[in-house]
Amino acid sequence: MYTVKEVAELLDLTVHTIRFYTDKGLVPGLQRDKNNNRIFNDDSIHWLTGAKNLKKCGMSVEDIKKYVDLCLEGDATIEERYEIIRKQKEAVLAQLEEVKFMAEFITNKEEHYRDIINQVIPDDTNPAYWSKETPITSCALKTC
Incomplete structure (x- = not known):
């Protein structure tokens, strides 16, 4: 059996997070000692690990x-559980595309600044230097 503090160290979670997860019912069959403190066995650690990983997703x-809750109902809920996981996968993949865009944008912006620093191109990133003649299609307004 493990204490909240031991589980926190084991799973690299905060004590607060573990208490929150247990209060929300994410650890079925949670046991308590004679002083009403949470105590964890291997099964409860598995539930916490699953919750931690799903939250990270x-x-x-x-x-x-x-x-x-569906897991506790058994095999009859496999398709419902699959659907939850599938929807989360779609959300994660959409986030991945956003992060790829951000990485490409910031990489291009860094390269653009490097060219400015190396005096390959003039500084077109500072709005204080823009004039009415500066085209809206300026690199400063695009992804470069």
Whole structure:
């Protein structure tokens, strides 16, 4: 059996997070000692690990709770659980595309600044230097 503090260290979670997850019902069958302190066995650590990983994938606590409840119902809920995971995968892949765009944008911006620093091109990134003649299509307004 493990204490909240031991589980926090084991799973690299905060004590607060573990208490929050247990209060939200993400750890079925949670046991308590004679002083009403949470105590964890291997099964509860597995539930916490699953909750931690789903949360890292961006799943809401409410959806994790629904997933846990479906798991407890057994094999008849496999398709429903699959659907929860599939929808979360779609959300994660959409986020990945956003991050790819951000990485490309900032890489291009860095290269643009490097060219300015190396005096390959003039500084067109500072609005104080823009004039009415500066075209709207200026690199400063685009992804470069």
